[in-house]
Amino acid sequence: MDVTSFFRLSYGIYAVCTADKGKTNGYIANTVFQVSADPPLLAVSCSKDNLSTQMIRNSGKFSVSVLTEQSSPELIGMFGFKSGKQEEKFKSFPFFTGKLGIPILTKDAAAWFECEVVNQLELETHILIIGKVHDCEILDESATPMTYAWYREFRRGLSPKNAPTYVDPSLKKDEPAAKISTKRYQCIACNFIYDPAIGDPDGGIPPGTAFEDIPDNWMCPVCGASKDMFEEIV
Amino acid sequence: MDVTSFFRLSYGIYAVCTADKGKTNGYIANTVFQVSADPPLLAVSCSKDNLSTQMIRNSGKFSVSVLTEQSSPELIGMFGFKSGKQEEKFKSFPFFTGKLGIPILTKDAAAWFECEVVNQLELETHILIIGKVHDCEILDESATPMTYAWYREFRRGLSPKNAPTYVDPSLKKDEPAAKISTKRYQCIACNFIYDPAIGDPDGGIPPGTAFEDIPDNWMCPVCGASKDMFEEIV
Numbered sequence: 001m002d003v004t005s006f007f008r009l010s011y012g013i014y015a016v017c018t019a020d021k022g023k024t025n026g027y028i029a030n031t032v033f034q035v036s037a038d039p040p041l042l043a044v045s046c047s048k049d050n051l052s053t054q055m056i057r058n059s060g061k062f063s064v065s066v067l068t069e070q071s072s073p074e075l076i077g078m079f080g081f082k083s084g085k086q087e088e089k090f091k092s093f094p095f096f097t098g099k100l101g102i103p104i105l106t107k108d109a110a111a112w113f114e115c116e117v118v119n120q121l122e123l124e125t126h127i128l129i130i131g132k133v134h135d136c137e138i139l140d141e142s143a144t145p146m147t148y149a150w151y152r153e154f155r156r157g158l159s160p161k162n163a164p165t166y167v168d169p170s171l172k173k174d175e176p177a178a179k180i181s182t183k184r185y186q187c188i189a190c191n192f193i194y195d196p197a198i199g200d201p202d203g204g205i206p207p208g209t210a211f212e213d214i215p216d217n218w219m220c221p222v223c224g225a226s227k228d229m230f231e232e233i234v
Numbered sequence: 235m236d237v238t239s240f241f242r243l244s245y246g247i248y249a250v251c252t253a254d255k256g257k258t259n260g261y262i263a264n265t266v267f268q269v270s271a272d273p274p275l276l277a278v279s280c281s282k283d284n285l286s287t288q289m290i291r292n293s294g295k296f297s298v299s300v301l302t303e304q305s306s307p308e309l310i311g312m313f314g315f316k317s318g319k320q321e322e323k324f325k326s327f328p329f330f331t332g333k334l335g336i337p338i339l340t341k342d343a344a345a346w347f348e349c350e351v352v353n354q355l356e357l358e359t360h361i362l363i364i365g366k367v368h369d370c371e372i373l374d375e376s377a378t379p380m381t382y383a384w385y386r387e388f389r390r391g392l393s394p395k396n397a398p399t400y401v402d403p404s405l406k407k408d409e410p411a412a413k414i415s416t417k418r419y420q421c422i423a424c425n426f427i428y429d430p431a432i433g434d435p436d437g438g439i440p441p442g443t444a445f446e447d448i449p450d451n452w453m454c455p456v457c458g459a460s461k462d463m464f465e466e467i468v
Binding site for chain 1: 235236237238239240242243244245246265266267268269270271272273274275277279300344345346347353355357358359360362364367368369370371372379381382383
């Protein structure tokens with residue numbers, strides 16, 4: 001089994017948002033897709049660990065904003081790599097409240113959907129949530145939706161470990177288990193964590209590379225911060 | 235609700251294949267995606283009307299081949315627009331039989347997956363089938379997987395009416411109901427049906443255009459055959 005095969009599946013990049021008990025939240029997802037035509041249903045695969053997942057299950061509602069190739073690293077850093085337990089994610093990004101009473105992110109979005117949960121399927125590490133689309137609109141006719149392949153190629157994005165599409169680099173074919181140093185470093189701009197066991201393969205840094213051995217011109221794969229913006233996690 | 239919003243969701247293009255009771259079959263899908271990381275699970279949204287869907291439910295097995303931008307119109311015409319009730323779809327295309335005993339299409343494929351059905355969810359017009367990946371391999375490292383957006387832009391592909399992502403053109407925003415002529419024509423090369431009620435919006439032919447009024451340089455949106463390759467359906 002060559003797990004890099006999974007990188008040949010195509011996805012978009014979306015902000016999936018909700019509100020519950022007066023709190024708003026959201027996260028970045030790639031596994032959003034239409035699963036039925038009439039009525040139109042969207043499916044989203046959510047990690048059981050995510051705060052947003054619990055909030056969507058409680059409120060029974062979620063929105064999907066289709067992010068564009070112009071989406072800012074700050075937005076992806078905030079919604080994709082920080083937790084709503086610590087952050088009010090919407091504080092710096094424009095949104096509006098839809099008919100279902102949940103926030104719909106409009107920043108960097110080509111289109112949006114507002115959905116009511118009609119079904120759920122528990123799947124190992126994830127829950128597949130099915131939503132009936134109540135409303136949807138185009139925000140930017142000319143914007144190109146960001147694809148996961150584009151994000152990997154041009155932004156060198158990595159899936160967080162709780163994404164359904166996370167692939168353990170140690171399972172990659174023909175890559176021997178590397179001797180791994182254990183010091184992890186965190187980007188102070190976006191909180192991305194550099195883990196030597198994972199490296200930054202998309203940025204040319206193979207698994208097993210100590211942070212100290214990364215070239216000085218390397219940049220944070222999430223937000224583009226320079227190497228000196230990283231601090232050791234102690 | 236502006237249903238063209240659904241065109242902003244990103245998908246790949248896949249051949250989903252199976253075998254049951256000695257017969258092989260397959261169809262073209264865009265809604266294939268990874269829904270859980272460990273163990274890796276793939277989900278496929280299948281029309282209840284498809285013969286392949288019934289065969290996958292009977293056999294409990296399916297394969298997914300990731301089609302590339304070089305995929306031939308003949309392959310998409312055969313697997314996407316013809317029925318296994320009339321055709322032996324594999325007769326002209328290379329494949330091999332995987333460990334689970336089902337055909338895996340290798341023609342025009344960047345990678346493949348072999349899956350065992352572990353769950354199913356009935357959703358209105360479609361069934362979401364969840365498969366545990368038993369094996370997967372890369373076939374062509376350098377090939378670019380075809381995306382649905384690319385297919386729509388460069389091949390002017392249309393979703394068949396039983397696709398989960400089919401959008402009824404008559405629902406498109408700001409398009410008044412057109413006076414519709416009823417004569418339908420079929421491509422003798424790939425069986426694509428030109429329906430004046432639908433037109434060929436991606437090819438510049440708005441809904442409500444009679445076949446006779448289409449410019450002579452128009453081509454079949456599926457296989458590229460010329461206009462004179464179409465015959466009236468009587």
